Amino acid sequence: MAILETRQLNKRFGGLHVTGNVDFALQPGEMHCLIGPNGAGKSTFFKLILGEHLSDSGQILYDGADITRAKPFERIRRGISVKFQVPGIFRELSTRQNLTIALQHHVSPQVLSEEIDRLLEFLKLADDRDKQAGNLSHGQKQWLEIGMAVALKPQLLLLDEPTAGMTPDETYATGAMLQDLNRAGMTVLAVEHDMAFVRQIAHQVTVLHLGKIFAQGTIDEIVADERVAAIYLGESDA
Numbered sequence: 001m002a003i004l005e006t007r008q009l010n011k012r013f014g015g016l017h018v019t020g021n022v023d024f025a026l027q028p029g030e031m032h033c034l035i036g037p038n039g040a041g042k043s044t045f046f047k048l049i050l051g052e053h054l055s056d057s058g059q060i061l062y063d064g065a066d067i068t069r070a071k072p073f074e075r076i077r078r079g080i081s082v083k084f085q086v087p088g089i090f091r092e093l094s095t096r097q098n099l100t101i102a103l104q105h106h107v108s109p110q111v112l113s114e115e116i117d118r119l120l121e122f123l124k125l126a127d128d129r130d131k132q133a134g135n136l137s138h139g140q141k142q143w144l145e146i147g148m149a150v151a152l153k154p155q156l157l158l159l160d161e162p163t164a165g166m167t168p169d170e171t172y173a174t175g176a177m178l179q180d181l182n183r184a185g186m187t188v189l190a191v192e193h194d195m196a197f198v199r200q201i202a203h204q205v206t207v208l209h210l211g212k213i214f215a216q217g218t219i220d221e222i223v224a225d226e227r228v229a230a231i232y233l234g235e236s237d238a
């Protein structure tokens with residue numbers, strides 16, 4: 001059974017059909033990337049999954065339950081977590097304090113410190129544990145935010161352009177981190193433009209175009225699909 005499924009999902013903004021009859025299924029343990037030209041409706045689709053927008057029609061199922069109208073916090077409680085593009089970290093606090101906030105109400109005081117150290121190590125932030133988060137590099141801030149998103153060990157992690165603005169080395173390290181999380185059982189759905197990253201992590205790729213699923217397959221199938229190349233070329237003509 002799919003961990004996440006949308007059935008005939010629709011969202012309009014005025015006359016704009018931003019999500020058009022989207023039937024999408026994500027299998028447990030999958031790493032899946034969502035790509036598509038600017039304005040294709042990727043962010044809107046994410047926000048529908050998270051409950052930040054409500055769909056006009058259609059269904060969203062998570063782990064077999066209908067969450068179409070569920071509040072965002074209910075979806076988080078069910079095991080969905082998200083990392084947005086803009087870091088939501090506390091800039092004035094240290095790296096360690098940020099992770100403490102993410103974890104403190106969810107793990108017992110006896111293991112809190114150990115869990116934080118483990119996360120710091122995993123995020124390659126151990127040497128910067130006491131640095132103000134606002135002074136971390138761009139890539140490190142993104143990792144800290146990934147850490148905060150995965151602190152509660154969600155079943156499904158959504159990432160909106162996780163490697164935007166990163167160097168190629170940071171991008172690769174981010175992919176490796178996500179693969180580690182995936183090996184530990186986390187399902188991953190990422191909106192991403194960086195095709196090297198998509199090639200590194202994605203088992204499956206979905207191309208959105210004009211709010212609809214335009215193509216689906218492995219990265220090799222997508223790259224070889226001339227229709228997909230054409231919609232990206234269309235974008236540069238615009």
Ligand SMILES: Nc1ncnc2c1ncn2[C@@H]1O[C@H](COP(=O)(O)OP(=O)(O)OP(=O)(O)O)[C@@H](O)[C@H]1O
Nearest residue numbers: 013014016018036037038039040041042043044045
């Ligand atoms: N709240 C809103 N009200 C009105 N129109 C919106 C709203 N949110 C998004 N749109 C429009 O819906 C379309 C799809 O936007 P969306 O941000 O989902 O695309 P995207 O694929 O994520 O694009 P990008 O890659 O540029 O982030 C765009 O034309 C956008 O202007």
